[in-house]
Amino acid sequence: MKRRQAGKGKEVISRRSFVRHTAGAVGAFTIVPRYVLGGADMKPPSEKLNIAGVGIGGMGKNNVKACEGENIIALCDVDWDHAAKVFEDYPGARKYKDYRVMLEKEKGIDAVIVATPDHTHAAAAMAAIKLGKHVYVQKPMTWSIAEARAMTKAARDAKVATQMGNQGQSDENVRLVVEWIQAGAIGQVREVHLWTNRPGGEWAWPQAVARPTDTPAAPANMDWDLWLGPAPSRPYHPAYHPSKWRGWRDFGTGPLGDMGCHIFNQPVWALNLDAPISVEACTTALVHSAEAMTETYPLASMVTYQFPAKGDRPAVKLVWYDGGLKPPRPDELEQGRKMTEDTGVLFIGDKGKLLEGRLIPESRMNEFERPAKTLARINGTHEQNWIEACKGGPAASSNFDFAGPMTETVLLGTIAVRTGQKLYWDPANMKITNSADANELVGRKYREGWTL
């Protein structure tokens, strides 16, 4: 895996002095760092970070909670009712609706957690990065490929610590998978299958529905225009907020965007997958409502990616299934043993198969001589891992140099789902080469008043 080595080596920089190197940085910095980070003389930081949270009513509250050992100085949410409980939990944090106002007023922020809906990740995170703030951004990192590309570059240029919120990337499990596969436990891998039962299952959300036509008033304590952010304007409706936005194309990225980043990391890391050559999707459809087809993601889809050979590794075909579809049941699986309904990974090697982190059949797992643990382990939570990076530790486990390209791959699949044709991808030029329509979806024109 590519690991950014920010904060390591000879470069001695304070976490706030980064900003001086950043184009467009504004404002003087009154706080002088009291300790020196990085290099041979590095001392353990004694100072707490000043953290702000943007989008804290939902998943964000868990991220903020995991960081409460630091100073939570500001919290921002467009819906103050939805966020009320979190505001109560942190009485010392100043409250905002608009992250732009928050960033303007709170000069002391060191690091920002962004856990808004997908469509506002990039705008909020980029504003923070440009001010030299470290960022923790929920997965998928962005709504569009162009945003992921720009944000990855901006974070690298600003030398801020970054982390995407795919917390599994900090787990032991993914490291074992990578070590075993790279040690040849199942031979050469040419095929990988990934699946989730979403948008069904325990966390179900609506998809394949038409845009509501009624226009109820937005809740009194909510700023609907801010919720929309850079997305095209439309009237408020509870069909979108809270938590139901994932199925809507303008706001979410469907099951692939939601769960893809949680499980693509295994093949991307283990097989060192760069960008795919092509991607194609087939999906279910809701008939009698063409509109529903263009508004939301379908109820089920199957996406096939082709990755080119690299080094000793052969070309890899990766297939994604959602909506309850699953890959063929492997011959090696014991009678009666089930593949998970929720979210699963199956690697197919020429010398064996690895299903959900175990060699199959179980007898093979039991006989398996585990290779040495060569990859660094992460102690503590995914958020803690990021905090350490903010304080000058090694780059976080899912820093944007890893998470950005992976998010691009995931989002390329959502474009295939939306366009239903085989797409050929030129990653260097960030271009779908065989479809102008699909290529339009690589980026997004921001609504007036919003910039990336």
Add this chain to the structure above:
Amino acid sequence: MSRIEKEMTRRGFMRGAAAITIVPRYVLGGAGVKAPSERMQIAVVGAGGMGYANIKACEAEKFVAFADVDDERAADTYKQYPDTPRYKDFRKMFDKEQKNIEAVIVATPDHTHYVAAMTAVQLGKHLYCQKPLCHSIYEVRKLTEAAKAAGIQHQMGNQGHSDDTIRMLCEWIADGAIGPVHEVHTWSDRPVGGDPWSDFPIMARPKEEPLVPATMDWDLWLGPAKWRPYHREYCPQRWRGWFDFGTGALGDMGCHILDPAFWALKLGQPTSVEATTTHYEPVVMNETYPRASIVRYEFPSRGDMPAVKLVWYDGRLKPAVPECFERGRKLGGNGALLIGDKGVIMHDSHGAAGLRIVPETKMKEYKQPAATIPRVKNGSAGHERDWVRACKEGKAASANFEYGGPLTEMVLLGVIAMRVKDTRLEWDGANMRFTNSDQANRFIKPEYRDGWTL
């Protein structure tokens, strides 16, 4: 254009249903089977809907009795044949008209094929039965055996089987056009095809109990199926989506789309079948077929032909486009891909319509073999007449049950796999049982309602 006209155009009926030369009568089949009259005397069970299309194709014959549980649904037929006796209950029709009937067309919903068809067979009548042959594997096997024993002529209504293209496919495969075939992909856009006949319900059982239309006998429509209140979500048109009545997209289209591979590759009985589906809501998944499914069959090697993996996709799912495809070439709404060691063949539904070797350069280079398999006059449009010919000549029809029965069994195995999903079901075809799933075995033979016998 009316729905029925559309359906007929879709089936290519307009191409020609010219009267055929009547072959003189002579003794046919088993001892109890009489040679048909010059104008064969046909009774139709399920005279509305698809039955009307079958009647049109046989209009040179004489229609001696109709049965339909719904006068309204059969209105077009009745209008055209005002003098033909009509019944709601096919059992009464056979009681009264038995002596006048030489042959029977069964075009009811799937769940009543067997009871009507078996009655015809037991009375020694020639039989044309819509596809899928029956609603369950047990019924298929029993009907196939009974039809053979009775010495009657029989034809399943998968009209594409009479097409020239399916014969061409068989000839090309035998010629080694794409080398040995080890993989087949088949797909249909149903149950969400976008037309009234290709959209099936995917829903929980309706709770309201509307009045049964005055023109219909709901209890007879249910036939051997478990009783439930009438609802328009079941009939006249939307029964295909319900477990108790239809066989879903696979039952509906599988007998068309799997037909070419089944014939050309001599597939026979699979050794295993497995399905994955979009279903997860119990109130829906216990009633209707899924919005989309993928069914994976495995067939053992046969003679010098290698083992075959056959995959069915429905609900608009499709296989990935093969690497050999030209950029921009797409897969249609319904079709199949046969993957051989030396190439790929693609075709559409109904016979092997649109048959091509891909890429087109390979198609152009290919020297097509001589047509050795006898053709059916007028191809798929001549399917019903091929049956009439069989009855009159005493020579089997193209999709007779010895072929149509096993084809339907294969299709219905996939339907069972959808109901016991994500499980590889090992199939013992000879003994008609799954060796590893009691749950799946329960779907082989249905339980009939009192008053109906299997």
